[in-house]
Amino acid sequence: MPSTRDIRRRIKSIKNTAQITKAMQMVASAKMRKAQMSALAGRPYAQLMNEVLAAATAGAGEFTHPLMEKREVKRRGLLLITTDKGLCGALNTNLLRESARFDQTTLYICAGKKGAQFVARLKRDLAAEFTYRDTPAFAEARTISRFAQDLFLEGKVDQVDVAYNNFVSTLVQKPEVRTLLPLGEIKRLEADLTGESAGEALPQTEGQEYLFEPGSSEVLGSLLPHYLNYQVFQFLQEAKASEHSARMVAMKNATDNAKQIIKDLTLEYNKMRQASITNELLEITTAQMALG
Template sequence: MASAREMRLRIQSVKNIAQVTRALEAVSASKVRKAVEQVENTRPYANKAWQVLRHVAGQPGRSTLHPLLTERTEVKNTLVLLISSDRGLAGAYNTNIIRFNMQNFKNYNTPTQYITVGRKGRDLLMRRGGNVVAEFSDLPAAPSFMDVSSIGHLAVEEFLKGNVDEVYLVYTDYVSMAKQEPVIKKLLPLELDDSDDLVQEYGEQQKIAAAYIYEPDAEEILNEIIPRFTALQVYQATLESLASEHAARMVAMRNATDNAHELVGALQLDYNKVRQQSITGDILDIAGGAEALAQSER
């Protein structure tokens, strides 16, 4: 069993760790409030922009409206935008998004390239043999659209050049403080599902118009809004991931603090036992010495 001095040092060490984790929890709690506020402020616009993109993709003759809407006859290469964090101590946040990505793309039917946002995702992905062609890290604590737009523009350029035939976005969607869900979204080209002919308006589902009328010119308008709205989806995904990261870190640090307090209690109990044994031994030694001295005086 460890000595009383060693146990005191260990107890102090655990207490110091608890102070650090408590401070990290407080910092994450402050950051997550700001991140969630930013997400909620931009989410309605991003959702409406995504709805417009899906609507445009369903227009008659979509393949002639814009190159970003054109389905490739043969998919030879796939690009994935993977969003993670730059720092750890966020529980299973980074591990979950990498595991989710590998489940979808590890045995994908075409060669897959990655553009990563965040060092942790990049490192974990490279350890698993992922082909990382570009990476972005050290984004501001509260990134603006201009900070992130270059990521979306890079994906658009790769698609327009023909280097890739489809682009997916993999990120963590913020649901609540206790729940963050990995999400995969196909960015380019846009694909339709059975619900694409319906939109939500004032809480009711209504049929959309058959086609948009563009003023002044369809080509000019689509050249402007489609790349911009595509970059906006990357920006919104980054904000969602940032809020998820702070929420996951806050919960992880709270659990770490609670575990540290429990460990200190257990160590304190063991320390008291060791100290009591030491005191009992000292008392026995004193009593034995006194008894021996009394016998010698007789």
């Protein structure tokens, strides 16, 4: 049975841990709000790019592009977007469970150390490992996107999918697997960037017509790679918002659990201390009665 000294030590240790988890909760909360604001700030740009793509597609006729080439899938590539650090609950576990369903021939592109560790543990083929900051930069997304595009264009993979955590709310992060390459029709992809219905124009641009020089096909050919880069950028932002949300919730739960344990240990300590005092009083009373 632990002594009162042991219980005091445990209470002190758990209080120190609770201070750490509380600080991590506050940091994650601030980062989560920043990540959410970044994702929301990019939506008007995404919507405007959709309008331009739709207008260019309408004027391009039977447009084809190497990134839209559909072929028999002999080998897949998977862009796996995870976190660099842990302490974020089951966020990575749920996503890695989804990605584990891909067959042994899958070629992995990992953004985040946890994904690379997972691939190494399964002894799968890793094409490249990337890291990205708490506030993802477009240059980072462009580098990852171009690498995936090169794999597809060089014929090393016939399809590229992406697995990431989609931010739904502070308490809900949903692991999703979607096809990145080959690109489908632009109108079908239009809602992917904004999460809204295709065809809805911004109030500032509604009713405007676009004139493309030197032509719609040339402009569309230049926009498609940028479109992919922006998709990857949004996936990174979603992943970061999910990470900070999951970590905030995990640290809050850890802090609450620590407080409950401290409460239980304090109660146990007081009971033991009260029992010790009672025993001492009984011994004193017994001694007095024996002497009396």
